[in-house]
Amino acid sequence: MDNEVLLSLDNVAVELGGALRVAQASFKLQAGEIASVVGANGAGKTTLLRAIAGDFMRKHEISGEITFYGHPLHALLPRQRALRMAVLAQQNTLGFPFLVREVIALGRAPHDTGAVNDNKIVEHCAEQFDVRHLLGRIYTELSGGERQRVHLARVFAQLAAPGEAADARLLLLDEPMNALDYKHQQQVAAAIAGIAEHNVAVLQVMHDINLATQYSTRVLALLNGKLHSDGDVANFMQAHILNAVFDIDARLMQHPDSGRAMLA
Amino acid sequence: MSRARPLSSTALAAIGSAALLFALLWAISTGAVSLGLGQIKAALFAPGTTASAPLGASEIVTHAGDIKLAEVIVWQLRLPRVLLAACVGALLALGGAIMQGLFRNPLADPSLIGVTAGSIAGASAVIVLGDATGLTFNAGNDTAQHVLATLPLVSLGAFAGGLVAAWLVYRLATDANGTSVSTMLLAGIALTALAGSFGSLLEFFADNTMLRRISIWRMGGLEGASYTGVIIAASCLALMLFALPYYSRALNLMLLGESEARHLGVNVEKLKWALVLLVALATGISVALAGAIAFIGLVVPHIVRLLVGPDHRQLLPLCALVGATLLVLADALARSVIAPAELPVGVLTAMLGAPFFISLLRQRGQYGF
Known part of the structure; x- marks a missing residue:
């Protein structure tokens, strides 16, 4: 199961407003992987993510083939996709006074797992992102970082699988650390590492x-x-890769604990 | 939880139902001739029977006359009118709530963004062009009957006009990034102006009776209420209340954004069409039957949201209830403040609603726009 390809892109190109934003993108992704997309501003990171999320469906916008769990992406109904793929957008524009609990519960919309299960999932995901104490608060009154954590909890709730043998699923995150302080960045990183172990790419x-x-x-x-x-x-x-990708003069150093290379 | 939400939806449903009942009774009793509860009850539940009570000859005449008068007032004048007010109020509030969900913006209201204007233009076009081409015109027959006969067709015209306007504003103001409030309001101004000039164009072709009928819509009023109108409005309202549970959950997801709704399994293109159709239906029918009544669609969903929150599964039916109550009260008020003359109810709702809208504009930063 773990070695099965969940997502595959074959020569995908995205053209928006006459400009080619993504070209010749080909790669495969399987459950358990945590892949980061990096690049300079305007390099096409978000566009690539949105293409996989199914945001571009018109013939003149997208070409190439995206295959998601063995099916061409465009042949899947929105609900079929939603059961196996959750997306966190870069910006969230919810302007209505939902309670935090209700916002997270929106993530359970594609599922028919019942209110009892869903409530448990909502509380668990709220716990994971340190928003449990905010469940009864009104979303629009929260700070930017708190809102970001609420939406993270929502997309994690969407992928939560109450059963044991869950299908492979895909989590797409556009700048998940946006607006977060260091402590919460670490929490989010831990949560991402955790979900990747449960058959999620x-x-x-x-x-x-x-x-x-x-x-x-x-x-x-x-x-x-x-x-x-x-x-x-x-x-x-x-x-040489960093220099080419970011057009900088990169200086590398070693992380004091892990020994990994870091950008100074 | 209780701090964030002043009322549970069950409590609001109970209060709203009681208030609607009270409003209906008060609206039937009030007006140029005041009726007591007993008279209303007699007229409603036992028409024509009470007059046979054993009374002196002169008393029979006056009493029977009273009963007859009360019966006529209740059945011919006030009942169709309050029922129409209730249905139209519910339709307007639903139209506003759906439109705000579709635009993801609590400031979207059919009367502010040109949908009502589109409906008026559509209705006017049917009146003028229909009469001019002989489609709806019986020579020399501009009676109440004629108005009734053309009502379904005029409703259809208003629906079509509203549909075109709603779709246009939506296409103009909304893209993948969300709704631009300023574009939405400006598009509303442009559409209202366009519909207005189309109306002026129609006036060149209109004769006096057509003009008079068009001007009735512009003012907004319920005095032309008839059972035909009540049946049209009630069936349209029933259709909407029947259809809405199917869309409520998807509407909740739409509030997150179009892409987000799609990522959560909503067929967004289909949903948008369904919602635009429903808004045009609500607006078109209410315009055809009661003219342009502004701000109910703005004020009611806002109040209900403040009380029970924005979840459409509760919001929509409660908006219908509160909208019905509010318009029945407003109409009764419009009939009684300068009795025996009447204010057009649209004037009254605009006087109450416009300051409300301005106060919303002032706090719009709170909605993140």
Whole structure:
């Protein structure tokens, strides 16, 4: 099961408003992997993630083939996708006064697992992201970081599987550490590592290179919409790759505990 | 939880039902001729029977006359009117609540963003073009009957006009990133102006009777209430209340954003069409039957949301209930403040609603826009 390919992209290109945002993207992802997508501003990270999320469906926008658990992505109904794929967007614009509990429970919408199970899942996910004490609060009154954690809890609730033998699932995160302080960044990283062990593949857009490399098993680096490098962290953390991807003069140092390479 | 939500939805449902009942009774009793509860009860439940009580000859005449008068007032004038007010109020509140869900914005209201104007234009077009082409015109027959006969067709025109307007505003104001409030309101201004100029164009072709009927819609009023109108409004309301549970959960997800709703399993394109159709139906039918009554669709969902929260599974039926109550009360008030003359109810709701809208605009930062 673990070695089965969950997601596969074959020569995917995305063209928006006449500009080619992603080109020739081909890679495969399997459950258990935590892959970070990195790159300079405008390199096409979010576009790549949204293409996999199914946000571009028009013929003139997207070409190539995206296969999700053995099916062409465009042939799956929204509900079929929602049962196996959860997406955290970069920005969330909920302007209505839901309670935090209700927002997290929205993640259970595709499932028919019953209110009792769903309540347990909501509380568990709230606990994971340290928003349990906020469950009875009104979402619109929260701070940016608190909102981000509520949405993280919502997408984790969407992928929660009460049964033992859950199908392989995909978690897409666009800048999950947005607006979070260091303590909560670590909590989120732990939660991501935890869910990856339960038959979930994680693909996350990361801004901060040190965060990305510290908490992932694989790095996909985009340069001008093209996949420049794809491999494990050690492979990515080389000065010539960093220099090319970010157009900088990279200085590397070693992490005092793990010995991993870090960008100074 | 109790601090965040002042009322449970069950409590609001109970209070709302009691208030609606009270409002209906008060609205039937009030007006140019005041009726007591006993008279209303007699007229409603035992028409024509009470007059046979053994009384002196002169008393029989006056008493029977009273009963007859009360019966006529209740059955011919006030009952259709309060029922229509209730149905239209419910439709307006539902239309507003659905539109706010669709636009993900509590400021979206059919009357503010041009849907009502589109409906008026559609209704006017049917009146003028229908009469001009002989489709709905019987020579020299501009009676109440004629109005009734054309009501379904005019409703259809209002529905079509509202549909075009709602779709246009939605396409203009909303993209993948969400709704732009300013574009939405500006598109509403543009559409209202466009519909207005279309109306002026129609006036070139209209004769006096057509003009008079068009102007009734512009003001908004329930004095033309008839049972035909009540049946149209009630069946439309029933259809909506029947359809809405199917869409409530998806509407909740839509509040997160279009993409987010899709990621949570909603067929967004289908949902948007269904919601635009429902909004156009609610707005078009209420415009065709009662003219432009502004702000009910803005004020009612806002109040209900403050009380029980934004979950559409409870919000929508409660909006229908509160909307019905509010319009029945407003209409009764409009009939009694300067009795025996009447204020158009649309004027009254606008006087109450416009300051409310302005106060919402002032706190719009709180909604994240």
